[in-house]
Amino acid sequence: MHVDLYERIWMWGATAIIAVFLISIGVTTFSQAFVPPSHIETIDPDEVRSHSEFGEPGVTIHADGSATVVVQAIMYAFLPREIRVPRGEPVTFRIASPDLIHGFQIARTNGNAMVVPGYVTQFTTIFEEAGEYLIVCNEYCGLGHHNMFGTLIVGDTQ
Amino acid sequence: MIPSHRLTLANLWVAISAFTIASGMALMQALSRADLDLPFRTPKMYYLSVTAHGVLMAIVFTTFFIMALGYFFTERAFRRSVEQRTVGWISFCVATLGTLMAAGAILLGKASVLYTFYPPLKAHPLFYIGATLLIVGSWGWSWVIIRTYLVWKRENPESRTPLAVHGMLATIIVWLLATVGVAAEALLLLIPWSLGFTEKIDPILARMLFWWFGHPLVYFWLIPAYVIWYTITPRVAGGKLFSDPLARLVFVMFIVLSTPVGFHHQLMDPGVDAAWKLFHVFNTQLIIFPSLLTAFTIIASFEVAGRMKGAKGWFDWLEKLPWGDPAFSSVALAMMIFAIGGWGGAINAAYGMNAMVHNTAWVQGHFHLPVGTATALTFMGFAYRLMPALTGRDLELGLLAIIQPYLWFMGMLMFSISNHLTGLQGMPRRIYQFQYGGSEIAQQWLPGTGISAVGGLFLFGSALCFAAVMFGTGLAGTKRSQDKVEFAEPLQPPGRKALILDNMKIWTAVAIVLVIAAYAIPIIQHLSMERFGARGLSPF
Numbered sequence: 001m002h003v004d005l006y007e008r009i010w011m012w013g014a015t016a017i018i019a020v021f022l023i024s025i026g027v028t029t030f031s032q033a034f035v036p037p038s039h040i041e042t043i044d045p046d047e048v049r050s051h052s053e054f055g056e057p058g059v060t061i062h063a064d065g066s067a068t069v070v071v072q073a074i075m076y077a078f079l080p081r082e083i084r085v086p087r088g089e090p091v092t093f094r095i096a097s098p099d100l101i102h103g104f105q106i107a108r109t110n111g112n113a114m115v116v117p118g119y120v121t122q123f124t125t126i127f128e129e130a131g132e133y134l135i136v137c138n139e140y141c142g143l144g145h146h147n148m149f150g151t152l153i154v155g156d157t158q
Numbered sequence: 159m160i161p162s163h164r165l166t167l168a169n170l171w172v173a174i175s176a177f178t179i180a181s182g183m184a185l186m187q188a189l190s191r192a193d194l195d196l197p198f199r200t201p202k203m204y205y206l207s208v209t210a211h212g213v214l215m216a217i218v219f220t221t222f223f224i225m226a227l228g229y230f231f232t233e234r235a236f237r238r239s240v241e242q243r244t245v246g247w248i249s250f251c252v253a254t255l256g257t258l259m260a261a262g263a264i265l266l267g268k269a270s271v272l273y274t275f276y277p278p279l280k281a282h283p284l285f286y287i288g289a290t291l292l293i294v295g296s297w298g299w300s301w302v303i304i305r306t307y308l309v310w311k312r313e314n315p316e317s318r319t320p321l322a323v324h325g326m327l328a329t330i331i332v333w334l335l336a337t338v339g340v341a342a343e344a345l346l347l348l349i350p351w352s353l354g355f356t357e358k359i360d361p362i363l364a365r366m367l368f369w370w371f372g373h374p375l376v377y378f379w380l381i382p383a384y385v386i387w388y389t390i391t392p393r394v395a396g397g398k399l400f401s402d403p404l405a406r407l408v409f410v411m412f413i414v415l416s417t418p419v420g421f422h423h424q425l426m427d428p429g430v431d432a433a434w435k436l437f438h439v440f441n442t443q444l445i446i447f448p449s450l451l452t453a454f455t456i457i458a459s460f461e462v463a464g465r466m467k468g469a470k471g472w473f474d475w476l477e478k479l480p481w482g483d484p485a486f487s488s489v490a491l492a493m494m495i496f497a498i499g500g501w502g503g504a505i506n507a508a509y510g511m512n513a514m515v516h517n518t519a520w521v522q523g524h525f526h527l528p529v530g531t532a533t534a535l536t537f538m539g540f541a542y543r544l545m546p547a548l549t550g551r552d553l554e555l556g557l558l559a560i561i562q563p564y565l566w567f568m569g570m571l572m573f574s575i576s577n578h579l580t581g582l583q584g585m586p587r588r589i590y591q592f593q594y595g596g597s598e599i600a601q602q603w604l605p606g607t608g609i610s611a612v613g614g615l616f617l618f619g620s621a622l623c624f625a626a627v628m629f630g631t632g633l634a635g636t637k638r639s640q641d642k643v644e645f646a647e648p649l650q651p652p653g654r655k656a657l658i659l660d661n662m663k664i665w666t667a668v669a670i671v672l673v674i675a676a677y678a679i680p681i682i683q684h685l686s687m688e689r690f691g692a693r694g695l696s697p698f
Binding site: 001002003004006007010011014015017018021022024025028029034035036037038039040041042043044045046075099100101103105106107108109110111112113114115116117118119120121122133134136137138139140141142143144145146149 | 201202205208272276278279360361362365400401403404424425426427428429430431432435436439440443444446447450451454455458504508509510512513514516517518582583584585586587588589590591592594595597599600650657687688689690691692693695697698
């Protein structure tokens with residue numbers, strides 16, 4: 001198969017670019033355990049509202065300073081509506097939906113995950129900057145979708 | 159005129175009609191981005207218009223246009239009409255009936271579930287049944303093309319498959335592999351559930367099956383555009399195709415890599431193992447290669463054209479290209495736009511960066527580049543040759559055809575860049591309004607949404623130009639033989655001997671192995687877990 005010299009150079013260049021992409025994804029995955037939110041845990045959507053954990057959504061601060069945030073994503077709100085977490089400490093979000101698929105996105109951060117009825121969404125992150133953040137639903141969930149939002153306040157003291 | 163032209167034309171007309179209605183729906187969304195206070199603007203109308211725009215553009219316009227291209231290229235390249243034309247007509251009727259059912263359900267407000275139709279959002283059963291019929295119709299079309307190819311091959315055992323047919327076969331193989339996923343989703347999950355036979359549905363299983371289909375769908379749109387780029391555009395530019403074997407390699411790579419990539423749409427999903435997401439992400443990055451190869455080959459073909467017209471310097475070949483011919487300018491502009499879209503795609507498929515942009519306005523900014531431009535603009539540009547060739551009529555309103563690609567290019571730059579930026583600033587996609595209770599962060603999106611709305615108006619203007627030229631030509635053009643579609647010659651004559659690249663059986667087998675590797679274990683693992691379904695709601 002005849003391949004022109006310039007095209008051969010281009011093909012090596014293309015291969016090199018893709019190799020860089022693959023290596024950078026691979027290295028961050030295996031050296032820093034940097035993975036997308038992929039928690040596997042199921043829950044009956046019909047029981048979310050009365051569930052021992054999700055029925056009482058809120059923030060728990062642990063002895064080591066880290067926090068767990070339990071959230072109900074419902075049409076059309078995040079419960080609790082205002083979430084307060086500490087700055088610079090690991091914050092684990094646990095989120096469930098009793099109705100439709102929602103998105104849980106902390107705008108302008110990489111805190112972003114789908115909330116799917118029947119499954120528990122869980123991810124851990126650290127907020128380095130104090131302040132007020134906007135949480136938005138980013139998955140269409142009916143005519144009130146654009147009214148589904150919440151507030152996250154990252155503070156130095158609790 | 160070859161008799162099957164009527165079948166090709168029938169498919170083309172459905173495509174153009176769907177495109178025209180979908181463009182009107184896009185106007186509704188542009189007005190929402192401008193946040194104008196108009197009396198007919200309601201959330202119900204907005205989400206209905208997003209659904210109609212997505213389904214009619216991404217599924218109906220593309221599929222019918224590609225079916226028209228399949229018939230046209232096969233007959234043109236083989237210099238014979240397709241086999242079993244009756245099957246072609248039945249398939250056309252089934253697909254059109256399905257389209258009418260699904261579109262009717264959407265326009266009556268019974269199926270505002272967006273074109274991804276994720277359960278437990280529940281649409282009227284007619285929507286799912288109609289969409290399934292559209293796909294069944296496309297299977298009939300696939301059969302007609304494959305059958306014609308096999309008959310031709312038996313009669314011409316020594317000949318190489320023409321490049322255009324090679325590309326259309328790649329399209330069909332990708333489509334058949336992909337539609338297994340969505341057919342399973344529709345027949346096993348969605349239709350029984352929407353009819354009330356089953357009470358609950360597993361949304362994650364549905365999403366796995368949907369994206370088994372949903373990402374190769376992107377290559378189903380793209381490969382036929384590449385067929386135009388490789389086999390038609392070099393000739394339109396006045397030159398030759400730079401490399402025939404590498405074009406074949408590109409199509410084969412798409413067959414192999416298109417399908418085992420769907421989980422990169424589910425990177426942020428719970429219930430899907432991170433290791434399998436990684437496997438799909440790696441495959442996705444590999445599929446950048448054939449597009450990079452295409453960029454070189456097509457631009458080199460353009461340079462060949464410029465040099466054949468006497469260009470001597472480094473860049474003067476660019477001036478020699480026919481920028482006033484929309485069949486050329488559409489492709490050249492589409493390629494520039496696609497260059498941006500390709501890098502955006504690599505970003506989306508890398509999960510660290512995807513976390514910043516997943517389901518934000520960035521996403522619609524992104525996919526309007528590969529699909530909304532690389533594919534759609536290429537198809538529009540080629541339609542200016544196809545419609546006269548099929549009807550034997552002169553192209554009417556030629557001036558509108560000349561400016562149309564440039565309007566699209568400008569509109570798309572405004573629309574896409576602004577959406578990429580507001581997405582990075584955290585603006586979600588597909589929202590009717592974006593006040594969020596007067597949030598300060600939401601205020602920062604305002605300049606971007608304004609530019610996006612203006613871009614949308616440019617695009618709507620361009621779409622109107624296209625529709626006017628098509629309807630003007632097809633219904634009222636002067637009757638005269640106007641067939642200007644010719645295949646490009648390769649720079650080096652292709653070898654007489656068939657290469658391994660021509661052997662579709664081998665590559666289809668490799669692709670099937672990869673699909674099984676990518677999906678069998680995750681789906682079995684998933685099914686063996688204790689799962690609770692969701693009941694479903696129709697809040698629209």
